[in-house]
Amino acid sequence: MNIKSILFIVLQLFLGGMMIYGSISKFETPFAETQEVVDKAQKYLDEDKEHISKLILYVSGMKQTGYFWLVLGLSELIFGLLVIWKKTSLIGGLFLLPITLNILLFHIFLEPDEIGELLMSVGLFLANTLVVAYRSKSLNFLLVK
Template identity: 40%
Template structure:
């Protein structure tokens, strides 16, 4: 049991640090890439990825909002008492990251496995704290 608690702490610190770092990266401007020749054919999956990420950035709100969600969720995962809230906040983020790689980069097995581990790690944190969540979803007395 003690080993599971230590593993959970390591998992929370790892995921929390990863998402804080990823969220901060969303606010750091990247230098523009040099234009390539128009005759170079872009693979179809790369064109879909560029269109997807480009669309998220062009809304002018979603990319920063995603960064804030990652930072807040990561900080909450790093905290002692609010890790469950951080894991719940990050479920849609980790699910979307996994599905992004599953549908747009299915040939990159390493990335797919890594993002599946992020999702499974996040779900493991929620499963550990499930007894705290159970009354929220299964307390029918508050409904009637």
């Protein structure tokens, strides 16, 4: 086993572990009432903290649907488990690409001042892209003659 293989196994474990960890928190937190969310967002708007208000409305909007936040958590859990196992890492990585892209864009546009979380989301997206690129090499014959 060479260094490259070990590096990609570590990337798979990092990506899968972070997705599983992130999914668990989506099942633990209770959903706030709609009026509480609106009042909290309005409070931040009154304090000229529009970016925090947008953040609250975005996440709470997904929770208020009653299902989307849970579907997102379940998707992160399943795809995170798929990424960890070598045989299904390509499928899990492909399905995780839009989720990690959304996480990255969320932190770029709604939390640009949180540098640590921004770097973590860049790392997640980069790890996801590298895992997909590495695992898809053996299937390139399907796309190129």
